[in-house]
Amino acid sequence: MATEVITTRRRRYLLDNERVLGSVLMTPAVIYIVALVGFPFVLAIIYALSDVTTGSRGFNFVGFDNFVRILDDPVFLRSLRNTFVFAAISNILVVVLAKALAMILVADFKGKWVIRFFVLLPWTTPISLATIMWLWTLDSLFSPIDWVLRWLGLIESNSYFLGKPGLAMASVIIVHTWRIVPLAAVIMMAGLAAIPHEINDAAQVDGAGFWRKLFEITIPLMAPIIAVAVLFGVILTITDMSVVWVLTRGGPTNSTQVLATWSFLKGIEGGALSQGAAIALFLLPVLVGLTVVILRLARRVEVF
Amino acid sequence: MAVVEVRGITKHFGAVHAVNGLNLRSEEGEFLVLLGPSGCGKTTLLRMIAGLEEPTAGEVLIGGDVVNGLPPRVRKIAMVFQSYALYPHMTVFKNIAFPLKAEGLDPEERREKVEWAARLLDIERLLDRKPRNLSGGERQRVALARALVREPSVFLLDEPLSNLDAKLRAAARDDLLEFQRRVDITAIYVTHDQVEAMGMGDRIAVMNKGEIRQFGTPGEVYDDPADTFVATFIGSPPMNLLEHQDFLFGFRPEHFLPREIAPPEGGTPLTYHVSRIEFLGSERYLYGHVYGVSEKTKVIAMLPSTVTLPVAQEEDHEFVVVKGKMRFFDKETGLRTSPRPL
Numbered sequence: 001m002a003t004e005v006i007t008t009r010r011r012r013y014l015l016d017n018e019r020v021l022g023s024v025l026m027t028p029a030v031i032y033i034v035a036l037v038g039f040p041f042v043l044a045i046i047y048a049l050s051d052v053t054t055g056s057r058g059f060n061f062v063g064f065d066n067f068v069r070i071l072d073d074p075v076f077l078r079s080l081r082n083t084f085v086f087a088a089i090s091n092i093l094v095v096v097l098a099k100a101l102a103m104i105l106v107a108d109f110k111g112k113w114v115i116r117f118f119v120l121l122p123w124t125t126p127i128s129l130a131t132i133m134w135l136w137t138l139d140s141l142f143s144p145i146d147w148v149l150r151w152l153g154l155i156e157s158n159s160y161f162l163g164k165p166g167l168a169m170a171s172v173i174i175v176h177t178w179r180i181v182p183l184a185a186v187i188m189m190a191g192l193a194a195i196p197h198e199i200n201d202a203a204q205v206d207g208a209g210f211w212r213k214l215f216e217i218t219i220p221l222m223a224p225i226i227a228v229a230v231l232f233g234v235i236l237t238i239t240d241m242s243v244v245w246v247l248t249r250g251g252p253t254n255s256t257q258v259l260a261t262w263s264f265l266k267g268i269e270g271g272a273l274s275q276g277a278a279i280a281l282f283l284l285p286v287l288v289g290l291t292v293v294i295l296r297l298a299r300r301v302e303v304f
Numbered sequence: 305m306a307v308v309e310v311r312g313i314t315k316h317f318g319a320v321h322a323v324n325g326l327n328l329r330s331e332e333g334e335f336l337v338l339l340g341p342s343g344c345g346k347t348t349l350l351r352m353i354a355g356l357e358e359p360t361a362g363e364v365l366i367g368g369d370v371v372n373g374l375p376p377r378v379r380k381i382a383m384v385f386q387s388y389a390l391y392p393h394m395t396v397f398k399n400i401a402f403p404l405k406a407e408g409l410d411p412e413e414r415r416e417k418v419e420w421a422a423r424l425l426d427i428e429r430l431l432d433r434k435p436r437n438l439s440g441g442e443r444q445r446v447a448l449a450r451a452l453v454r455e456p457s458v459f460l461l462d463e464p465l466s467n468l469d470a471k472l473r474a475a476a477r478d479d480l481l482e483f484q485r486r487v488d489i490t491a492i493y494v495t496h497d498q499v500e501a502m503g504m505g506d507r508i509a510v511m512n513k514g515e516i517r518q519f520g521t522p523g524e525v526y527d528d529p530a531d532t533f534v535a536t537f538i539g540s541p542p543m544n545l546l547e548h549q550d551f552l553f554g555f556r557p558e559h560f561l562p563r564e565i566a567p568p569e570g571g572t573p574l575t576y577h578v579s580r581i582e583f584l585g586s587e588r589y590l591y592g593h594v595y596g597v598s599e600k601t602k603v604i605a606m607l608p609s610t611v612t613l614p615v616a617q618e619e620d621h622e623f624v625v626v627k628g629k630m631r632f633f634d635k636e637t638g639l640r641t642s643p644r645p646l
Contacts, residue, residue, distance in 0.1 A: 155624050202389035206403035
């Protein structure tokens with residue numbers, strides 16, 4: 001009896017120690033990150049510097065050979081260019097649309113909750129399911145969009161949204177924008193709500209109209225939060241393969257091929273694990289650099 | 305300079321009646337104070353005058369013209385906010401220039417006007433700074449300069465001193481008043497601080513629950529309160545109110561004096577039991593009750609420290625309410641009534 005009391009007392013004492021408690025609470029997160037982020041990441045680096053394939057057990061370090069080889073590949077260069085186009089255009093759209101949406105969502109009107117619910121819906125559906133819905137919507141034979149356009153007399157025959165290079169890229173960009181906008185809008189709503197009411201009142205009294213208030217007061221004050229939204233948007237675009245993969249598989253003729261899908265095609269479908277890893281890692285320095293720049297920027301323009 | 309007038313102005317937020325059919329008219333160049341506890345509707349009234357809030361009913365007139373439905377910028381008003389609402393990402397210069405830019409003035413004219421306003425408020429050396437690098441008092445001056453620069457006909461001020469610490473506040477009060485006299489513009493000033501209201505206002509509109517309870521000079525609202533609300537809201541400590549038969553009578557703590565030092569013309573004698581004496585430097589507060597009338601009600605007497613006290617704690621003493629200083633109120637409505645015999 002007496003010893004039991006002492007044991008519980010000692011255990012309690014142990015957990016009262018902040019260093020012990022801290023480590024205990026951190027452990028699950030650390031295990032998770034090491035197993036699911038750290039390990040694959042290190043593995044990818046090792047693969048990228050080796051000659052592993054899915055077909056053999058051979059393993060030799062080959063230095064930067066893989067990077068040299070992928071740079072020689074015209075499809076890789078095309079994917080790289082597509083990735084930038086895809087990320088740039090969809091994120092410009094995301095910023096503009098999310099800003100507008102955020103302003104609508106913070107306004108007071110009847111039925112606000114219903115609208116908010118519908119706006120957030122794309123974000124809550126699994127990417128692949130939502131994209132499959134779009135796949136059907138953009139189908140070459142049964143697309144309801146085509147049907148409506150035909151009915152309106154705007155087109156003669158079906159558009160083949162995913163079958164023509166330009167249209168396919170536009171479709172991929174639009175679907176991806178549709179998906180990211182809710183997240184960006186919610187981030188921007190937080191930024192918008194953080195602007196003191198009196199600042200808006202002051203701008204109104206000072207005679208600023210809607211556009212002047214938007215460009216000279218609201219957007220500068222929201223700049224840090226917009227930067228965060230862009231950061232999320234760009235990273236989610238560059239690292240995401242599901243939208244492109246489900247809609248076009250990179251086609252037609254690689255016109256929507258991006259680094260993520262090309263890496264998957266090469267490494268998993270094609271079996272060249274080392275080259276797949278090299279493609280996947282190619283933009284890592286760019287992303288890291290981008291993150292540092294945007295976070296720096298966000299801190300510098302911090303105004304309150 | 306312009307006269308501001310509201311007629312039957314009403315504002316409902318859903319079921320909340322913030323302002324209830326209120327009438328008010330300023331004089332030209334007057335410093336008019338809206339005074340009341342928080343939630344009395346004073347800020348809502350100010351915002352309706354500014355055009356930031358549309359009234360549910362009634363009219364706002366500025367310089368004789370009905371301005372209902374007009375946006376703030378065409379009303380020729382300027383507003384200074386409680387937090388000053390300076391644009392944090394702009395320099396002081398850009399802050400002051402902002403209303404001019406919105407008006408469409410060219411850069412040269414803007415520069416001249418900003419410099420004129422900055423000179424008037426003595427903030428020329430701050431023009432390149434950002435608001436976060438300014439002290440509270442400096443921010444207030446910048447906010448005033450920004451309000452002034454468009455040469456408005458009315459100044460609206462929403463508790464602009466409440467963000468300053470107590471020591472700065474007295475100086476800022478003086479500054480603000482001196483500034484208003486110099487530019488000679490009608491000012492409407494919202495505050496919940498009766499000391500500010502008494503010290504600054506040419507006239508005070510005392511508000512409660514969306515209505516004006518009394519509108520008069522500081523002397524009038526202090527000496528002749530229209531009802532028990534005004535009587536107890538204004539004055540620190542407030543007017544003593546005692547219930548007697550079917551009415552209330554009241555007197556200010558400084559008019560309740562020991563018989564020995566009361567003025568020779570006399571007054572109403574009351575026997576006062578002193579339960580506690582508080583020494584506050586320049587004056588003393590006496591807490592206690594009087595015998596015979598509502599003995600449970602605490603009565604406060606205020607005596608300057610320059611007179612010797614003829615009474616100690618836990619003692620009874622003959623006190624006098626100075627002649628002509630007794631006020632009478634209806635027990636039901638709280639409104640002032642004619643004097644009644646005690």
